[in-house]
Amino acid sequence: MRKSVHWGIITVMIVALALAAAGQVSAQAKKNPYKDPVKIAYLPDNIGDTVGAAWGVGIKREFAYFPNITYQVFDGKLSAETQNQIMTELINQKYDCIILQAHDAAALAASAREAEKQGIPVIDLNLDAQTPHTCLVAMVDYEAGSLVAQEIAKGVGDNGNVVIIEAPPGASRGINVEAGFRDTLKAHPGVKILAAQDGEWLTEKGNTVMRDFLTKYPKINAVFAINDAMAEGASQAAAAAGRKMIIWGADGEKKALQYIEQGKLTGTIYTNCYDEGATAARMALYAIGAEINGSKFTKTPIIKMAPIVVTKDTVASIAEKDRW
Amino acid sequence: MRQETIRRLFSLLLLSILIVAFGATSKLFLTLPNIFTLLREASVTGILAVGVTFVIITAGIDLSTGAIVAFVAMVCANIFYYTTLPVWVALAAGLLIGAGAGYLNGLLVTRLHLPDFIATLSTQGIFRGLALIIAIRSSTGSISNKVITNQGFLLLGDRVSVVYLVTIAFFVVALLGQGILKMTPLGTHTYAIGSSRKSADLSGINSDRVKKVAFTISGICSAVGALFLTARMQTAIPELGTGLEFDVIAAVVIGGCAFSGGRGDVFGSVVGALFMAILTNGIYKYNLPAAFHIIIKGCVIIIMVIFDSVYHRRMDDRIRKAGKMLDQAAAAAEAAGGGAGGIS
The missing domain is CATH 3.40.50.2300 (Response regulator)
Structure with a gap:
């Protein structure tokens, strides 16, 4: 009798462990960013800024191909505190990815680290956070x-x-x-x-x-x-x-x-900022779907956009559709 | 029921309406992590609001709180970056600087007789400038903000179980503030000089001293807020706290303090800080364009202040009418008494 009770307890423990492991697996299972419902936030330093607005257009254009994506823009109001508040909010709301233009490298480091720890990839645009994370898409600086x-x-x-x-x-x-x-x-x-x-x-x-x-x-x-x-x-x-x-x-x-x-x-x-925004958007989709974990990175991978020197002699080469 | 109690109940009712409205429309709003996040967001503004409540009750204003936050934060960052001094030194230095900055505001207002608005606007620039001067720089001279790694200090940004330390500090500071305002002679004097400075002076209250204490309390509260904010961000930046003074003043006014002085309390300011945090947090739950966030926030603040102004006007009218009726009754009684005297 006592033996069967022991076995019963062991069986229950094994089943519980198996279920927990299955839960872990399902919790870690990556979403398909092109089919599953995903929420992506864009948090620029300031929504009124021309560069930030152009990136926003580029991101929106890219996401427009996928009706499963909910895309939301937040305003950092040129303030590191506001950006930190919004980052906490996005982590709580379990967004699938955050595209961020950090107001200050050091001030946004803790938030970006926390997001990555929670499994939310952080893609930075131009202004980086001072912590390893999924990716930085930047103009050459x-x-x-x-x-x-x-x-x-x-x-x-x-x-x-x-x-x-x-x-x-x-x-x-x-x-x-x-x-x-x-x-x-x-x-x-x-x-x-x-x-x-x-x-x-x-x-x-x-x-x-x-x-x-x-x-x-x-x-x-x-x-x-x-x-x-x-x-x-x-x-x-x-x-x-x-x-x-x-x-x-x-x-x-x-x-x-x-x-x-x-x-x-x-x-x-x-720099073609529409293209830069679209690149960040593509990276976001890749990071959501791929088996990568930014919180384990020791260095942030960087994608640099090609620079074009523009003077009075060369300005005509920038097509109207690429002007932002 | 007392006028103050009715106002307080109404504030709580509006706060409840806001909570119910957001709770009913967003399934994320009333979750435990969100509630504690929301309390954290209210805490720094709330701590600063406790100090500013003292200043506004004296019919003053303090525009330097955000800049004091930056200055104190930068001093702490310097201590951690350039020295190996223990954490308590940085904390004590921060609090002392906050108190000193507040006292300086008080001196400018009472000794040099500068209007509060001008005095604190000027010191805002001074403290912000000092934060820039002492900012940590790279070898090329450009400002290079550093991540603070002192684990003892970073505990301030941490939590006990699910509650953030800053939230606990907020409620402790608020209780202390309310206690001072309601249960000590300093509190009584603060209300007295806000209601009528002349009457306060005539009744022997040292108004200048009360003003200086009010500004010093505001400075200390700014320093406390700065320490928690710095620990949360794990760094200090010279522009830290920019515009924070306006959020703080909005919280205090929403809480029922009048710019004319003599009215309001810390309880109201706590409600005001919570109101602002709930509003901001709730708005984020809707997929609205970012510009709408600011518009909605602005509109709700206007509605709250209009309500407060209408409510107080009505209450003042009622008190005036009651006073008139009492005067008439007294006059009638006097007339009746005089007549009786004549008969006898």
Whole structure:
């Protein structure tokens, strides 16, 4: 009798373990992102930003092929706290994937790590989170800065004064673009960096910073703004002051291309942001369906979009449908 | 029933309506993880709101709370990055800086007689600037925010069972705040100078001292909020807390504090902070375009403040009418008494 009770208990334990294991397997079973209902969130730093909006269009276009996908956009409101709050919300709501543009690399690290731990792949766009995760899809950054430095050095004949309108502190893209620019300029000792100030990615702030530079420095030969929006602001400020100089941005947004055509901007490094958004969307679908676990990665895989140097001579090569 | 109790019950009723509405329309809303997340989201705003409640009851305003959060967070980040000092040093330094920042606000308002709005707007810039100056930088000079790895400090961002530590801290701070407001002479004096500074001065209350204490409490609460926020984010960034002061003020006003002073309490501000968090959390549950989130939030806050204003106007009218009737009754009684005196 006692023996049969023991066996009974052991049988129950084995069945329970088997069921638990089956549960584990079913819990780990990956969804088919092209058929099963999946929820994907896009959390840019700021929904009002041109680049973020273009990525959003690219992502939406890609997902439009799959009616099983619920796609939701959230606004990071240019705030790391807000992005962290929303990340927690998305984890609670058990989203299948998050496409994120981190406001700050360090500040979003914990949230991205937590999402990956919960089995939610995090695909970053341009601004990375400082933790290994599923993927980063980015415009070239260091290389973009380097390309602009070469163009500016050529433009000023290897001799002149340059000012930089920087990205907000902590933004990984800003840091890398600027590093590429500064490192490359070291090979051109005749080109001197007079000053660098944060333009907060914004046209109006870029304008304010540039006005300040113009008041302070009587001789500025070139300006490098880390994004086009700030470069446009700088261009307006220089025009208002009646001073001519070389002005470069980076991104390649529609308005910047028009400015280049009109001669208001010297050049930019163009990236097809629709394509970049679509690439992130494809990566999201791949990560949902594939047997990969971003939380186990020791380094984030990076996909870099091809850079195109755009000046007045080459701007016509960017087709209307690719202008964002 | 007292006017304050009716207002409180109505706030709770609106809060319940919001919970029922979101609960009925979203199956995710009333789940345990969501409730604790929601409480966590309310906590930092709520802790700051406790301090700001003191300032607003004195008929003041504090716009520097978000910047104090950034400054305190950055000081802690520096301590962890550049030194091996124990956690309590960072915590004590943070609290002292918060108290000092609040006291400075109080000094500017009472000694230099600057309007609260201007004084705290100016210090907002100063504290934010200081946070930028002491931000950790890379070798090229650009700001490079670092992940905090001190496990002792990061415990502040953790939870006990399912409840986040910040939520426990929020309710402790709120209880302390309510206790001070309702059960101590300091609380009575805070209400007195908010209702009528002149009368308070005439009755021997040191209004300047009360103001300074109110701002100092606000600074300390900002520091407490900063410590929890930093531990949660595991880093400090110079722009931390940007715009937070407006969420805090909205929570306090929704909770029933009047900008004119002398009215409201910490209980109301707790309800206000919960209301804001529930609203934000609930809206996220619907697949609405992101722009609608802000619009809905703005509209609901306007409705709440209109309700509060209409409610108080009606109550004031009622009190005035009751006062008039009492005056008339007193006059009639006096007239009747005078007549009787004449007969005798």
